[in-house]
Amino acid sequence: MKTLIRSTLISCFALSASVAMSQEADKALLKKAKKIHEKAFTVDTHADTPMLLSRGGFDITKDNDARTTNSKVDYPRMKRGGLDAIFFAVYLGQGPRTTEAHEAAKKRALDIFEAVNTTLKNTSSEAELATTPEEAYRIGKTGKRVIFIGVENGYAMGHDLKMLQKFYDLGARYMTLCHSSNNDICDSSTDPKGAEYQGLSPLGEQVVKEMNRLGMIIDVSHVSDSTFYDAIRLSKVPIVATHSGARAICNHPRNLTDDMLKALAKNGGVIQLNLLSDYIKTIPPSPEREAAMKGLYEKYNIKDRRGMATLSEEQQKQARAEFMELNKKYPVQLATVKDAIDHIDHIVKLIGIDHVGMGADFDGGGALADCFDVSQYENMTIELVRRGYSKKDIEKIWSGNFFRVMKAVEKGKTQEVSLK
Incomplete structure (x- = not known):
């Protein structure tokens, strides 16, 4: 039993040490990346x-x-x-x-x-x-x-x-x-x-x-x-x-x-x-989202989302609001x-x-x-x-x-x- 307990403790210590080393490595990597990103x-x-x-x-x-x-x-x-x-x-x-x-x-x-x-x-x-x-x-x-x-x-x-x-x-x-x-x-x-x-x-x-x-x-x-x-x-x-x-x-x-x-x-x-x-x-396709998007585009007679820019100011406002609601209901x-x-x-x-x-x-x-x-x-x-x-x-x-x-x-x- 003592041997089993000792073995378990050693494994736990090894795992903890490994996790600690991994965390330190991640910190070093993040520090390095941050420095590179700031200077580039x-x-x-x-x-x-x-x-x-x-x-x-x-x-x-x-x-x-x-x-x-x-x-x-x-x-x-x-x-x-x-x-x-x-x-x-x-x-x-x-x-x-x-x-x-x-x-x-x-x-x-x-x-x-x-x-x-x-x-x-x-x-x-x-x-x-x-x-x-x-x-x-x-x-x-x-x-x-x-x-x-x-x-x-x-x-x-x-x-x-x-x-x-x-x-x-x-x-x-x-x-x-x-x-x-x-x-x-x-x-x-x-x-x-x-x-x-x-x-x-x-x-x-x-x-x-x-x-x-x-x-x-x-x-x-x-x-x-x-x-x-x-x-x-x-x-x-x-x-x-x-x-x-x-x-x-x-x-x-x-x-x-x-x-x-x-x-x-x-x-x-x-x-x-x-x-x-x-x-x-x-x-992976989302038939529900695709159908909803198609319906939105057909409603405003546009080919895609960028087509909203061609609508009148009032239509743009309405279409964007509907698009935001669609995104909430069917998130991509x-x-x-x-x-x-x-x-x-x-x-x-x-x-x-x-x-x-x-x-x-x-x-x-x-x-x-x-x-x-x-x-x-x-x-x-x-x-x-x-x-x-x-x-x-x-x-x-x-x-x-x-x-x-x-x-x-x-x-x-x-x-x-x-x-x-």
Whole structure:
């Protein structure tokens, strides 16, 4: 009996010692991750926050609750999550492809630019617009948040190539060629009608060349596989996917195949990881939620949640309230940070550490169970440290890789101009 008791006590002491060692290791890891996250210059390359700014009534200087306001980005939460810089997307859903509709789209895009610029003017003590990595570093040193601008969906330019210069002059440094449907520039990865051009249209080829000339980054998130390869073939500088994932990990047409990732690396480009759960992990279907969502969209005659931005102010208010109630009744199952880092692991093993970054698509659907908004971004760094990524690796993921592309695209513009 004494032997049994002694053996039990020894086992208990060993278990306690093991638990204590594990807790100390976790504390050391968290301390290391926190230090790395604080020192790294962190950039998220895609957020749809301008949809909130342009409709009015959203205070970006306030610490908003993500679950009651359905917003994922504001200055206080950026600071709390250690996020230095973010690209605000001037997003337009795909509308009719008529002359009148294209003119309306151009006006709508300029209105969104105005909403962003007005916000920055009114909050100049807290945030500032940047157009280069150098400007971002300068602004970051002042303690302000850094705001970059991108355009999501070439629909915003209609057929007018001069609009690209206009967007560039207003601060945009990338344009996503299309969105969830085909437009007059290219085929989308998710248009139910399928391909129209088998890649870029003749207009699309002109768009790629003009963006190269201007020094505007070509964003291939949302485009079809054939469009991706056309853009790679035509572009003289690296291209990016500002908010995508690895199709080998989650089989969604919005994500990039291994062959596409290899082509992107050869091009010198970078894929920025989207945190929309459906692109991170195959989520089990919820027939009840899907039916409710379909009913909501049909009621307001829109294709998806982003379509709410096209409704009247009163309809938007009502539709958002119904959407919030739907979320409470049929909560969506979310992927986790670990699921997300699985994508980064795959990409790094396949094409190396120099071609991956972060572009969550917050305020456009991006959200993980344990990285629900920008205030929880440190959790991404913690998991990267847990998996053995070095300080240098993490700095590349958070901004180094994307800033390298920004500089290459700018340099390519200068070289082309000098040849004329």
